[in-house]
Amino acid sequence: MKLAVWTYEGPPHVGAMRVATAMRDVHYVLHAPQGDTYADLLFTMIERRDHRPPVTYTTFQARDLGADTAALFKTACKAAYDRFRPEALIVGASCTAELIQDDPGGLAEALDLPVPVIPLELPSYQRKENFGADETFFRIVKRLAQPMERSARPTANLVGPTALGFRHRDDIAEVTALLDEMGIAVNVVAPYGASPDDIARLGAAHFNVLMYPETAEAACRWMEKALGQPYTRTVPIGVGATRDFVAEAARLAGVAPKLDTARLRLPWYSASVDSTYLTGKRVFIFGDGTHAIAAARIATEEMGFEVVGLGCYNREMARPVRAAAKALGLEALITDDYLDVERAIEEAAPELILGTQMERHIGKRLGIGCAVISAPVHVQDFPARYAPQMGIEGANVIFDTWVHPLVMGLEEHLLAMFRDDFEFHDAAGPSHHGHKAAAAPAAAEAPVAAPAVTEPAANDNGGKVIWLAEAEAELRKVPFFVRAKARRNTEAYAAARGQARIDVETLYEAKAHYAR
Amino acid sequence: MTAGCPSAGAPVLRERGQHEVFCGLTSIIWLHRKMQDAFFLVVGSRTCAHLLQSAAGVMIFAEPRFGTAILEESDLAGMADAQAEIDREVARLLSRRSDIRQLFLVGSCPSEVIKLDLAKAAERLDAQFAPQVRVLNFSGSGIETTFTEGEDACLAALAPRLPASDKRQLLVLGALPDVVEDQMRGLLAEIGIPEVAVLPARRAGDDPAIGPHTRFALAQPFLGDTMAALERRGARHIAAPFPFGEEGTTAWLTAVAAAFGIPAERVEAVTAAPRARARKAISAARETLDGKSIFFFPDSQLEVPLARFLARECGMRPVEVGTPYLHRGILGPDLALLGDGPRLSEGQDVERQLDRLRADRPDLTVCGLGLANPLEAEGLATKWAIELVFTPVHFYEQAGDLAGLFARPLRRRALLTPGVAA
Ligand code: SF4
Numbered sequence: 062m063k064l065a066v067w068t069y070e071g072p073p074h075v076g077a078m079r080v081a082t083a084m085r086d087v088h089y090v091l092h093a094p095q096g097d098t099y100a101d102l103l104f105t106m107i108e109r110r111d112h113r114p115p116v117t118y119t120t121f122q123a124r125d126l127g128a129d130t131a132a133l134f135k136t137a138c139k140a141a142y143d144r145f146r147p148e149a150l151i152v153g154a155s156c157t158a159e160l161i162q163d164d165p166g167g168l169a170e171a172l173d174l175p176v177p178v179i180p181l182e183l184p185s186y187q188r189k190e191n192f193g194a195d196e197t198f199f200r201i202v203k204r205l206a207q208p209m210e211r212s213a214r215p216t217a218n219l220v221g222p223t224a225l226g227f228r229h230r231d232d233i234a235e236v237t238a239l240l241d242e243m244g245i246a247v248n249v250v251a252p253y254g255a256s257p258d259d260i261a262r263l264g265a266a267h268f269n270v271l272m273y274p275e276t277a278e279a280a281c282r283w284m285e286k287a288l289g290q291p292y293t294r295t296v297p298i299g300v301g302a303t304r305d306f307v308a309e310a311a312r313l314a315g316v317a318p319k320l321d322t323a324r325l326r327l328p329w330y331s332a333s334v335d336s337t338y339l340t341g342k343r344v345f346i347f348g349d350g351t352h353a354i355a356a357a358r359i360a361t362e363e364m365g366f367e368v369v370g371l372g373c374y375n376r377e378m379a380r381p382v383r384a385a386a387k388a389l390g391l392e393a394l395i396t397d398d399y400l401d402v403e404r405a406i407e408e409a410a411p412e413l414i415l416g417t418q419m420e421r422h423i424g425k426r427l428g429i430g431c432a433v434i435s436a437p438v439h440v441q442d443f444p445a446r447y448a449p450q451m452g453i454e455g456a457n458v459i460f461d462t463w464v465h466p467l468v469m470g471l472e473e474h475l476l477a478m479f480r481d482d483f484e485f486h487d488a489a490g491p492s493h494h495g496h497k498a499a500a501a502p503a504a505a506e507a508p509v510a511a512p513a514v515t516e517p518a519a520n521d522n523g524g525k526v527i528w529l530a531e532a533e534a535e536l537r538k539v540p541f542f543v544r545a546k547a548r549r550n551t552e553a554y555a556a557a558r559g560q561a562r563i564d565v566e567t568l569y570e571a572k573a574h575y576a577r
Numbered sequence: 578m579t580a581g582c583p584s585a586g587a588p589v590l591r592e593r594g595q596h597e598v599f600c601g602l603t604s605i606i607w608l609h610r611k612m613q614d615a616f617f618l619v620v621g622s623r624t625c626a627h628l629l630q631s632a633a634g635v636m637i638f639a640e641p642r643f644g645t646a647i648l649e650e651s652d653l654a655g656m657a658d659a660q661a662e663i664d665r666e667v668a669r670l671l672s673r674r675s676d677i678r679q680l681f682l683v684g685s686c687p688s689e690v691i692k693l694d695l696a697k698a699a700e701r702l703d704a705q706f707a708p709q710v711r712v713l714n715f716s717g718s719g720i721e722t723t724f725t726e727g728e729d730a731c732l733a734a735l736a737p738r739l740p741a742s743d744k745r746q747l748l749v750l751g752a753l754p755d756v757v758e759d760q761m762r763g764l765l766a767e768i769g770i771p772e773v774a775v776l777p778a779r780r781a782g783d784d785p786a787i788g789p790h791t792r793f794a795l796a797q798p799f800l801g802d803t804m805a806a807l808e809r810r811g812a813r814h815i816a817a818p819f820p821f822g823e824e825g826t827t828a829w830l831t832a833v834a835a836a837f838g839i840p841a842e843r844v845e846a847v848t849a850a851p852r853a854r855a856r857k858a859i860s861a862a863r864e865t866l867d868g869k870s871i872f873f874f875p876d877s878q879l880e881v882p883l884a885r886f887l888a889r890e891c892g893m894r895p896v897e898v899g900t901p902y903l904h905r906g907i908l909g910p911d912l913a914l915l916g917d918g919p920r921l922s923e924g925q926d927v928e929r930q931l932d933r934l935r936a937d938r939p940d941l942t943v944c945g946l947g948l949a950n951p952l953e954a955e956g957l958a959t960k961w962a963i964e965l966v967f968t969p970v971h972f973y974e975q976a977g978d979l980a981g982l983f984a985r986p987l988r989r990r991a992l993l994t995p996g997v998a999a
């Protein structure tokens with residue numbers, strides 16, 4: 062048993078729904094109690110889909126448990142087929158139905174329907190949403206895709222985009238354009254927008270573009286083995302990754318690499334002088350493995366940030382995330398416990414968080430700006446405008462999105478200059494975010510009103526150090542987002558030297574000691 | 578149930594099929610706001626945690642006063658193990674949250690299917706943490722409860738624990754937003770009932786005492802089990818229409834007053850001003866709603882009283898009034914006022930109900946969040962049912978807001994569609 066408050070991923074059958082809802086002409090019959098129908102609103106409200114997800118829930122009740130839940134499943138399954146006439150049926154159990162062991166696959170098979178029935182076994186008490194999507198798509202592909210002759214011209218499948226994915230809708234357009242420039246046509250996009258017939262045609266492509274390892278790696282591995290299709294390992298998020306992706310795709314297609322950078326603005330925007338203030342900005346990155354790794358590369362190589370924390374919530378991606386973190390001299394944070402993430406962020410005291418909707422709320426509480434880079438998504442992650450993460454336009458979007466929570470360059474210099482001015486206070490946010498400019502908490506921030514000696518602070522060595530009043534006042538001049546860190550460093554420095562008191566001198570010695 | 582109920586005979590369409598309604602766990606979202614020292618610990622699956630998160634919509638609180646103890650593979654193996662795990666999680670939780678005075682262990686479908694005995698766990702933990710924290714249990718599972726029935730199960734669990742009292746008193750049942758509860762107390766005081774007990778109380782220490790001289794009125798229609806539990810303790814129900822709109826509020830207050838020997842004229846006299854205000858506020862929305870048809874999908878059990886309000890005070894024409902469960906003993910007075918016009922349906926087969934909806938093509942459809950956008954895309958204006966339980970809508974001062982909730986989607990549609998008048 063594990064206490065969860067907020068979760069990064071839903072249960073695995075929600076992953077299956079993301080696949081089914083993305084597709085056309087499939088229907089998912091889910092053995093589940095009525096409350097599980099809440100999942101529909103994820104698609105209709107958050108993604109604003111104008112159709113109900115193609116899901117029939119059996120909604121068994123307590124009184125059915127003693128009777129015949131299996132018969133109920135069969136009735137629901139037959140009625141769903143008759144009403145929706147899908148080209149393929151997916152059947153499975155939610156967490157509760159898994160416990161009553163009705164075997165939806167066998168029951169549906171027994172109905173002898175004239176379409177393929179694909180049973181899912183998703184272990185609800187061990188795995189989560191991304192696994193559910195990956196496994197579901199793999200089962201569908203394995204059942205429906207056939208070895209076939211390759212298309213005459215070089216083609217690729219785009220695999221991985223699902224319903225409720227972070228910017229999947231727009232990434233498809235961007236990757237299609239990248240390939241098109243090199244004369245590589247798209248054979249099938251799946252599961253997003255694909256019908257069972259389209260899945261059957263996957264084998265005609267020369268290779269697969271694995272857009273999101275979270276949702277389609279198992280299918281790609283199977284297609285590599287069974288259909289002889291290689292797949293791309295680079296996810297084209299960021300300028301460097303897009304260039305690498307173009308080279309990789311060109312190699313797999315046997316064409317010359319080509320990338321039109323006329324519309325690419327990230328590198329120049331990053332080089333222009335207003336961006337000087339971005340140098341060494343401390344960022345904390347957390348998301349799904351794919352987006353977190355991509356963000357770490359962009360942050361260091363393309364934005365000139367310093368990455369002070371990197372992690373992911375999907376354990377399946379722990380290995381590559383650990384490697385990426387190690388390359389940056391960091392220990393990766395692999396957890397799906399939201400409170401662990403909050404603690405780690407507080408500890409690292411970053412100036413910017415690149416995270417999910419969950420980290421956006423952490424940022425709000427800690428007063429740290431946050432740009433969203435990954436699922437879990439919320440309604441504002443489905444903007445009306447074109448806003449991909451991948452390819453050329455994706456890089457431009459990323460530059461704008463990441464810079465938005467920060468104070469603009471010129472503004473930051475002014476803030477520094479006037480920091481001690483009574484009308485300014487450093488908790489005031491960027492001027493383009495209207496709501497944050499609350500009045501300075503005068504008492505707490507007043508330099509000398511504090512008692513001459515503050516409470517002894519316990520340090521790591523278990524000893525006590527005391528801050529003298531001027532040192533405390535000086536510490537307040539340190540920008541708020543690094544103040545906690547400065548305090549800790551100074552205390553550690555003092556303790557290591559056996560100093561019981563911290564004066565201004567100690568503060569600056571410590572600063573010099575820890576200077577990067 | 579009561580033989581004299583005028584609508585006892587109205588035919589009801591009873592349906593079995595796919596239900597498209599939340600489970601009782603959802604009640605935790607408003608219960609934990611109302612009961613300010615309570616923690617709701619769901620013993621369930623990742624699905625339950627995800628439902629709570631999705632229904633709450635936004636994570637306003639870093640550490641809210643609810644959470645899910647997610648069952649894992651190891652818990653499913655042996656029962657003794659699971660009880661020990663609950664003890665551990667509860668001990669850890671209570672040591673971190675010294676502000677908690679009452680803890681509810683909330684059963685879910687998985688915990689009930691594996692027959693995890695939460696009553697036993699609650700009893701053991703209650704003994705362990707008394708008097709600091711009281712521990713109770715109830716079921717919010719989707720196999721036992723529908724949406725608002727979670728509140729019913731919670732209050733019914735509290736009922737046997739309430740202290741006894743022989744006092745002649747009024748008890749109002751059902752969680753109301755604090756501001757609405759205060760308005761209600763004000764109205765009742767003016768009528769001549771200065772002291773009002775309320776369940777649920779805001780804090781564990783403020784629990785009402787009850788007994789054979791307690792008369793209780795319902796502020797929410799979905800509290801059938803709680804009503805039965807109170808009756809077992811000797812308290813008696815005051816039947817009344819629900820306090821929605823001017824008419825409903827007046828009828829409710831009049832029924833309560835009568836139970837305490839206060840004449841209707843007195844109610845009439847002290848409520849003149851707020852009644853006039855309510856009528857005026859409703860009239861603004863009535864311009865939009867008058868003559869429009871409305872279709873209710875089953876959701877909160879508020880459907881019948883709301884249909885009555887919209888029909889009688891806003892001029893709307895209910896076509897179908899669907900409700901998860903039709904409790905005639907509670908809804909009798911509202912059913913009588915609603916009359917025989919609309920089709921009543923109980924339970925749900927969502928596909929068939931959608932067929933009826935498409936045949937009726939009402940001007941406004943009240944439905945869950947899963948259906949709203951797809952129906953809008955079909956050209957049908959919708960109102961999210963969940964807003965009706967999250968928004969203050971009871972009594973005179975909210976009557977205009979309540980009507981406005983239904984008028985807004987129609988006004989918006991008119992604004993966005995050239996040539997369509999609201
Ligand atoms: S219906 Fe059952 S399994 Fe689903 S969320 Fe509700 S209690 Fe949990």
Ligand code: SF4
Pocket residue numbers: 439440441634635
């Ligand atoms: S925070 Fe914004 S996006 Fe999220 S529910 Fe509220 S309005 Fe919608």
